[in-house]
Amino acid sequence: MRSKIFVSAQEVAERAGVSRSAVSRTFTPGASVSAETRERVLQAAEELGYHVNHLARGLMRNESGIVCLIVSEVATPYRSALLRELTLQLQNAGKVAMFINTDRSDGSVDRALQQAIRYRADASVILSGLPDKSITQLCLRNGQRLVLINRDDDQPGPLRINLDDDEAGGRILTAFVRAGCRRLAFANSEAGTPSLMGRERGFVAGARALGMDVIVERHGWTGYEAGRVLAHRLLTAKERPDAVFCATDLLACGFMDAARHQFGISIPDELCVAGFDDIEQASWSSYELTTFAQPVAEIASRAVEWLTKLEREDGQGDVQSIRLRAELLWRKSIRARKS
């Protein structure tokens, strides 16, 4: 146990010659204190180095101000960008972010959520990963609000934010066709998350509708290395594709690198490539990848807005699902016209 070191409202009250309630009110936005007492309290607090104890406040108010961010693969460009936006906006909304990393753990998300609950987090935001019914229930049972980003869970209660993944698959398809591509491929990971599969589904369906076929290849987790492996598989096939939609920018980067440096293929002349996410590297001049941009800022703001909307009785009647559009960013990995 640490020795006593913090000053309490009591002490401030004594020094200011007021009651501790006066001190409390001074630090509670929208409470009624006279300007004079307020001033006295503020000064005493300053001198003593007083800081409201949010642990105690949370205990009383039954509202901790903590929002729990449950995330895996933090070090990934897309994930960290989303995280950045989320923390920033949460802070601006006066909340504080508690961070839970589910990477190398076994009980992983479950154990993580336990922590969140123990600290009485007001809400949790889950950034991707596979859906799991039990989590949703654990959250809701404990009165937490829950936001699911790019996850799919049809239980009522949480807010679900998703992109128009299927539709994007269709859009990129027409871009490929317009570029005169004939042999289509889709490069995916084996992660099998709803958003990844949605992109695949949309792409394949769109092709079918046009009477075209798509070679689908899946490998490993959604990273650069997997992209390279996928390139090897796809580019050594008898019918080498002339257009590849990668489920993710990271995959696309690996794919492009392998295609160019190991197969000597010229992009976009011989092969068109598209990705998804618009990570920073997609704009680097080694890639100039045509890709769909995740609206991270909007995802974050929607999440935070929903989270902080004054606690209404029930979430009944609320929006429970938001579908955002991923904008297609034209760069140079798809040629303009049939070659």
Place this chain on the structure above:
Amino acid sequence: MRSKIFVSAQEVAERAGVSRSAVSRTFTPGASVSAETRERVLQAAEELGYHVNHLARGLMRNESGIVCLIVSEVATPYRSALLRELTLQLQNAGKVAMFINTDRSDGSVDRALQQAIRYRADASVILSGLPDKSITQLCLRNGQRLVLINRDDDQPGPLRINLDDDEAGGRILTAFVRAGCRRLAFANSEAGTPSLMGRERGFVAGARALGMDVIVERHGWTGYEAGRVLAHRLLTAKERPDAVFCATDLLACGFMDAARHQFGISIPDELCVAGFDDIEQASWSSYELTTFAQPVAEIASRAVEWLTKLEREDGQGDVQSIRLRAELLWRKSIRARKS
């Protein structure tokens, strides 16, 4: 205020037919409870869905279990890698990470620290940024432990973890010389953080000692774009350098891309490049950058270890400064022999 929804130790006690202290003890590692009561309590807790309230526990114990991570530029590869490691190890140590993003704020670090203090965080870890005396003092005055990573602050109290930046500058210099490079340059940002400046200093000093000169150029913040700008400046000079040490991998990536794609320069044949950090992209086949690896895992483990070392009376007599070695990773951006 949220309606009551959590079950308390009281309720568990009633259901289990014991006193609330028995419940408390059951959940306190190393307290004396008979196996039987323990079992009864555990079962009742399970049935009721009880979770210890860490807010209340922290209040009593005067120890919250919270460690505050204060970080800027989270979405940067190096930073997010460090963050990943830190959160993981903190979790394993039974701590929980509170996240504070100092990116777009004004009061920035200061305001951030206030938050940490209000939640009675046991400790704070500051990942880079410029040093600031007041912060250290604010932390220490409030009984927080403080870890400074790649920051420089000579005040006693906090643990400082740094790399051998200067020395690395010297090491890369000999690599350049061995490759037959004669016109040296250092590409830096204007951020002016101690680690960045250390690398510059070491490199320049080493060159001087060998009677060589270094063109130093600084621009913007430490990112890809800045690297491109630096390339333009350095590569249009009359005496075009044939070796460039970039203060950061991100800088190096921008630099290499501009050098190759805009100046048509061949690396490493005409120009040798080195970086620092070993971000993931450094190993991508578009770069294959020879660089110094930040020992992120070790940085994290040292930090966590120090943080969790059972609270000794004072930190007096402790290690207060750790200097880690950055390993040079040979890839392909420096040629082996004089060309």
Place this chain on the structure above:
DNA sequence: TTGTAAGCGTTATCAG
């Protein structure tokens, strides 16, 4: 080992 009771630092309620 167990229960009783005191307290941790707040805020909400209710008189004044």
Place this chain on the structure above:
DNA sequence: CTGATAACGCTTACAA
């Protein structure tokens, strides 16, 4: 507007 007083959920002497 202000000050007592009672919670909040937990831990920890202390006594049994």
